[in-house]
Amino acid sequence: MRYRPLIAALLIATAFAAVASDEHGKPIERDHVTAPVAPLMQTVAEAQTKSAGCNDCHQATDLPTMHASPAVVLGCTDCHGGNASVRWSGAAVAATPDYAAARDRAHVLPRYPADWHHPVSANPERSYTLLNREAPEFIRFVNPSDYRVVREACGACHMKTILAAERSLMSTNAMFWGGAAYNNGLLPFKNYLLGEAYTRDGEAAILEGAPATAEDRAIHGIIQRLYPLPRWQNLEPADIFRVFEDGGRNLSNLFPETGLPNAAGQIQRLEEPGRPDFRQSNRGRGTGARIAVPVLNIHKTRLNDPLAWFLGTNDQPGDYRSSGCSACHVVYANDRDPKHSGAYAEFGHTGTTQTVDPTIPRDRPGHPLTHAFSRAIPTSQCMVCHMHQPNLFMNTYLGYTMWDYESDAPSMWPKEQRYPNAAQMRSMLDRNPEGAVVRGLWGDPEFLKRVSELNPTLQDTQFADYHGHGWNFRAVYKRDRKGNLLDAAGTVVANDDPQKFKKAVHLSSSHADAGMHCVDCHFAQDAHGNGHLYGEVAQAVEIDCKDCHGTVSGYPTLRTSGPAAGPNGTDLSVLRNPDGRRRFEWLNGKLIQRSVLNPALEWELSLVKDSVTPAHPGYNEKAARAKLMSRDTKQLSWGTQLASAELAHADEQMECYACHTSWTTACGGCHLPIEANWKTESHRYEGGVARNWSSYNPQVARDDVFMLGLRGPTEGGKVAPVRSSSALVLSSTNANRERIYVQQPPIAASGYSSQAMNPHYPHTERKTETKGCTDCHLSASGNNNAVIAQTLGLGTQFMNLLGFHAWVGTTEEVVAVQVTEWDEPQAVIGSYLHRYAYPDWAARHRERDLALPTAQTHGSGTARCLQLRGEYLYVAEGEHGLVVYDAASIGNKGVSQRLITAPFSPLGHDTRVRSKNATCVALPTTQPVHPARNQGELMRATNLEQPAAAIYNYALVSDASEGLILVDINTLADGEFRNNRLHRALTWNPGGVLDGARHVTIGGNVAYVIAHAGLVVVDLSDPLAPKALATVPLSNGRASALQFRYLFVTDAEGLKVVDVTQPAQARLLPAATLRLDHAQGVFAARTYIYVADGAAGLAIVDIERPEQPRLLMHYDAEGAIQDARDVVVASTNASLFAYVADGSGGLKVLQLTAPDSQPNFYGFSPEPKPQLIARYTTRHPALALSRPLERDRAVDETGGQIAVFGRRGARPFNGAEMRRLYLDRDGAPWVVPDD
């Protein structure tokens, strides 16, 4: 019900008058003549009269009708309008008043000549909503194929395509808006509601889909209707941030009232005596920047926009394009790499033209290459939009991913730190929403253009030649799990080999390597849509691998069979290329495909059936074994004799690319720091400028994360690779530059964490570099525990976010130490990136002898265990019990005591749970979740969400005297501040089994409690009726960390390994014990486990083979680490960091990998090379650290979902499905060979 007002707001949003001012000046009123609709047919003579005057100046053009087909007969004014009867007898271009007058009589003139740079014809830079304000007649003049006017110019022949294209996801953006709305808790509908569309006059439009039966809608995910996106100013926040809670009396006198401004700002001036409240305003939701940041972002920040309704931004290589049909069918110069641009590559990447028309300047960017439509659309044209992480991210196809600011930093950052002023920042941020751009060299467009020319000089990576959004994209290379570069044969390529990037395999799709462009696979329907409205990209795709490659039992049909294919599919065998040849042809038992772009290029398709047919020359035993492997894990027999139902990897159950994927992109989140003082323009609807803007900052973009899950039923419900898809953390700086919330992850509408995951098609298939047996099953040598943890989506604690603050528990207070810069890039102070992005500040940091200057504290009991989640810090404080601090204002300079226990009064807020001796607190996940939202018909039946496990309602507290205490913490996620009182829900210690309880680790429904008795394994499937499953004796156990099948425990004897494959049969592996003298806190991140080993420093232990742990090193930072008590690990950009609670030594920050210390830093688990980079001396001995936000943990060890899956019915594996990958029917692990 909490959504009802939102839906109402959504429906009436467009009725509100524009509140924003307009910086474009007054439009010129003109009497435009609306040209007649272009005719279906006409005589050549008729057409010629419509071009007569035009040809006086445009004395030549490329294809006069834009169409290669001589069947099309059109005159200039048929498409463009204007007056062809105006004649000119002079030179094509003349700088005379007469010429200008004739031109202006012949041309259609804009209402906003300055914005269009009239009379220059180049697409203006970043025009966005100019199209919505401009007269349709002028839009038709500059781009007859713009959707607002396309019916008039192209409708006579192409109406069906027009109707489809307007409804396609490339126009509506519904997948993105719907996903963003659901994943961030704005709208609870997985059948999305929102999509972009405009009327001829540029008004917001409701879009009706092609008719479909209720049954078809259900089966195919077809949406009936899409509504415009509500204005951000009107839309209430979905986030459960304290600043958004109702109530509060005032913020400050400069408060920007953006929703419903009152006349004279009188209300804002009210000031109550006493401590200022940090809340947003005296009004309710949707006012006064109580708004939804993701929606603000969609309106104002360049995400994957502009889409097809708008012109490209035409300002950077990779951003040149038109709108409407021409957005794709008219080719611009965007990329100089022939693999990306085909034959267009030679024309550069600066959007200049090759036209023969003498009136078009050859050197002015923003013109198409020629006046011609093309179906030979190069991948670089697609990449104008598809280069963005949430937007299918087709970079992967070309073997690139987003650059992380770290690799080859010396070439990309200025030697002198930059201090850009606001104007300089805006000029860059309007082009490129990355906050880091204002400090980097690539903020200069002239540098940006030449980034790929740096490649021969680079050490760490190679860059792509396209830079849409102003971004840089780094090449992904084949590496082993340690991060060593590998050549095609799998041999290590030395990092100091000058030819290393030529020798190592660049992991572009084998399709791209064959010369294929996007249009060689995604034909007309995939590009235009089929007229139905969809909300999910995969639902709208008609092509499927098997349509061209066949299956183990059948040759390809050349009929499309993907989710959006019609009943008989599209007949690919009749397709013709622009040169007239058949696109596909069977020749002598071989299937040939011919390139759309390059008439000289054709290739033979690999046919799956041939690869599994022993007698066939194309037979490949490895492929045959994988494809024909039986489900019987005891025999592991395989062959063509098996029926499809007996196959382990049948194509009915799995997407081909579940294995045929060389790598997947993983965007471990983006930081959206909203700035109230940035006055910026809206990119949609009526546009206009208003305050509030957010940059957009990728944090950890990796290429080494491979996860599997299930697609939703409309897409076949198959096993597919899953990626983390751009989860957000939000911050906000208000008008007084007070940080009113800091790096907060939202909660999804389903109550799962917004650290969104999604099954997807990585587009990185290669012949050799595929997924092998040990990527998904236990290896015979026992070396892939971390790999499987990743594959299953359990997380590997490697790409964790530890943001602005490290949270430290000490003996007498809790401390939030600022460990990063606030500016973007949010470099860890003292780190490699810090040195390049902020050389002055890094120097100052060195002058301070690495001491961090800023921290916030609050007195506490002995804080041996603490956990930040959302805006609350949960601390186990011994005899104080569990204390939950309000940490919302931790970054707010306007709040004096930033950690507080009672934001109102103890009467209205009591988040302390008293107990005798609280020793530890653990939350089932460090990601904010709210299971209470995941209920009812809407979630279960309509959205196909699986129920959340009950354990996610609770915090678990170990108490040395009382055993295990469960506290229901949902109240802190319900947005209601009047009920914030915590009580214990359960106290459990039957027979004193948990006497001396001191540490808890949670793996789904199973808790691992360390007590006097040793490790006590507790089943919490029913959290209020726990069951003791097993007890493993320890020698004064201290802490534990879980990684898939193994629990790593520290005790007086050192590091021990407990096999918890079956938690009820948890068993110590005595041979695995590693002697350590002072082993305490422990943290497992992929194949290394970090043990706080007291005076010995930090022990780093190789656990690639968990049953044979190997001490890699002790690191004490040359004696600086003296009393290591606890450790956590997290990633920032491309580097890995460890944070050590060093007892009386305070907090130590270690850089574990950096491009200069570990060239293999892109590996799955590069060997750590620790360096001390920062320290903070706490006033009391530092005991514990809060675990960072787990960004790759989709699901827990017992199958309970944690992170939202963005598409309907998509989900991680459940417990039974996971176990099938590694346990046989008797519950025993089975293994696959390592090769």
Next chain:
Amino acid sequence: MTDLKRIAALLVALATAPVVAQSPVATQAPANHLGVASCASGVCHGVAKPLDGTHVLRNEYVTWSHFDPHAGAYRSLRSEASARMAARLGIESAEREPLCLDCHAENVPRAARGPRFQFDDGIGCEACHGASSRWIASHDDQPSVTHADNLAHGLAALEQAEVRAAVCTACHVGSTDRHANHRLMAAGHPRLVFELDTYSELWRTSGGREHYRRDDDYRKRKTESDSVAVWLAGLLESAEQSLGIVASDRHSQGVFPDFALFNCYSCHRSMRLQRWKEPPGLAPGSLRVNDSALVMLAAALDALDPAGAAKLRAATTALHRAANQDLPAMRAAADSLQQQIPLLRQQLATRRISAADRNAMQDAILAAAERGEYPDYAAAEQAAMAVTLLFASSGRPLDAEPRIEALFADLKDDERYDAARFSRILNLVR
């Protein structure tokens, strides 16, 4: 679907039915062949399913691609059978041999090929409809552009029986410039069989998909030819062309005329069977010029002009005799017979074929059968096709007509052809 669906299946089953195609009189105009791809656009003739409410079906290209044997004409030159034939003929490659390409591709000069023209498209749209460069930009602009305008720009008037007959026979029968000679046959080329009306319908509905629909719109723009008229036009054109080949001296081989000018079955007889019988007036063992069109024409004339029929028969017999005499005599006889064709064409063109005429023609064909005028398979298949189209043109449905089915079942195997049995079965179709 038409009544002819079934018959189509039967005919396709005819063991010896060749799949050949032709490039018509396309070289006559200085127009270019723009290629199949120029027609194949999804907004023109390449939609996936036929559209309602448009004057053409719009899926003609798709139908052609999948169901029209002409689309495979060039591809068949890549087949193993073609390779074997080429080897036997001592030619390097069927794909480059003009003898083959003349009918298996639109073998127009390079200069007459547009930028998207693809030679390997075999017999594409323009092979029959004419080179499109002069009409492609205007042919769809109705009503301002009439059918007559299109014809004036070089679109072939295929709805006119004579035009269609000329276009089709150019390959399916041959001409003086284009002749499937005996060497080709001996190397393995299938025997040419053709009857214009039957083949038109078979082709129009090949694969159960209509290439065009004879709907109101079609009738409004074009004259619709009655199937009997098409039949007769086909017979006339076939006769004229084949006689022309005989009359010309371009296809003799050494001392012999080209054997492919003769009725195959006049030599290719089973040695085991003795029930062969020459037609009246010919001695056993006579070689007979391929007279299948003439025999049918004579039967048709029996109903319309008995004297003319007798004259034609006499002239045909004379040709056969001359063919057994010497080469100049044969050519002269063919030439004189060929002279009669335009007169016959004129005679038939001025006559409106009535229902009674149709019945009489059918009777005449049956009577000729009884007289033993279809002594071999080549004549019999012509008679069967003729009787079938006459049956259908009287408005009787062919679907599941057991007598027609029996007729074609009897013709399933040319080796087992029996003229007496065929005559009995044919006589049941009334």
